[in-house]
Amino acid sequence: MTFDPRQLGQTKADLAQTIRTLRKRADRTQVWLARRCNMSQTKLSNVETGRVTPTLIDIELILRALAAPPELVAEVTALARLARTEWQGKRASWRRGLEKRQAELAGLEAEARTLQYFLPAMVTGLLATPEYVRASLNRSPGDVAGTVAKKLERQAILYDITKHFTFLLTEQAVRWPVVPRPALAVQIDRLVSLTHLPNVRIGVLPCNGTTSWGPMNTFTVYDQRLVTVETFTGRIVFQDARDIAEHLEVFRHFKRQALYDDEARAALRTWAEICRS
Numbered sequence: 001m002t003f004d005p006r007q008l009g010q011t012k013a014d015l016a017q018t019i020r021t022l023r024k025r026a027d028r029t030q031v032w033l034a035r036r037c038n039m040s041q042t043k044l045s046n047v048e049t050g051r052v053t054p055t056l057i058d059i060e061l062i063l064r065a066l067a068a069p070p071e072l073v074a075e076v077t078a079l080a081r082l083a084r085t086e087w088q089g090k091r092a093s094w095r096r097g098l099e100k101r102q103a104e105l106a107g108l109e110a111e112a113r114t115l116q117y118f119l120p121a122m123v124t125g126l127l128a129t130p131e132y133v134r135a136s137l138n139r140s141p142g143d144v145a146g147t148v149a150k151k152l153e154r155q156a157i158l159y160d161i162t163k164h165f166t167f168l169l170t171e172q173a174v175r176w177p178v179v180p181r182p183a184l185a186v187q188i189d190r191l192v193s194l195t196h197l198p199n200v201r202i203g204v205l206p207c208n209g210t211t212s213w214g215p216m217n218t219f220t221v222y223d224q225r226l227v228t229v230e231t232f233t234g235r236i237v238f239q240d241a242r243d244i245a246e247h248l249e250v251f252r253h254f255k256r257q258a259l260y261d262d263e264a265r266a267a268l269r270t271w272a273e274i275c276r277s
Contacts, residue, residue: 011082016050018076019062023048026066036065053083056240086237093234098142102150109157112222116251119169120215122176123187125151126158127167127194127202132187135179158200165200168254170215171207175271185275192268195261203258204267211257219247 023033030048034041039058046052054062059080063073093101109115117124125133133151137144158165174188195202205215218230227238227247238244259267 011079012053013050015054015076015079015083016048018079019054019059020048022063022066022068022072022076028066033062033065037061053239054080055084056080056242081240081242084238084240085243086239087234088237089234090232091234094141098137098140098144098147099150102147102154106150106154106157108222108226108228109154109163112225113162114164114223115166116221116248117165117167118215118217118219118247118251118254119167119173121170121218122173122178123169123191124167124218126155126165127191129183129187129190131183132179135183158194158197161199163199166203166255167201168203168205168251168258170205171267171271174204174268175275181275185272188268188272188275192265192272195265195268201260202264203255203260204264205254205258206267209257211254213250213253215254219250221247221251224248 023030030041030044034044037044037058038061043052047054047058056077059077063076068076117126122136123132125136128136128151130148130152133148134144137147140147157163169191174191175184177184179187191202194200220228221244222228224244225239227244229236229238229247238247258264
């Protein structure tokens, strides 16, 4: 099944209709199917009307109970995976307002306890200086000053010791010239200072190593609940367990290769001095 971001909303409706049609073709009631799948009839009803998006385990149980053929199992499973994926286009975010997006991010950060950020291209707003934040928004429409203020306000979450943050940054992300070199040195100094927070772990991936994996996308994992992946034109939100597991595996791969603590601080200070020289 081809992934088309524009069809994600319709995919949820298609999935609900498909399950409902399969049950009726099998001449089974909701009560019978719910009992066979060890779920409530209310939940199954909500699945069939699209009010609840089923997990892949739910789908597997339903298809097995209805004795669906293998080719249909593959098709419906792919449909279920897409139904648990959300596309948030950049232009749509602009129309709603950048400050609203900051409020959404603050909500995600407030709910999560373990947050993991993979940053191959740029420094994320939680770690950024005010000048870096302003420069990163120079092509964004709307109230940039208000968005900058909201981004800086969100940084207070780093000092909540009930949460645990891990940031993995490539050397390119740290040294990418978003701001002039003197300001970039200050930005790197901020990264050094944040490595001392007890609940924040910052790992850096120097370019002098070797790895068979390419750092493809910026992404964030919130607990093991969802993943957001950034692209040039928007972001994809994955809630399917397999997608989350695959991103966690990518994160673990690079986490094993990163420098931390004194080694990370030494690398960061070297890059800051290069900016100042």
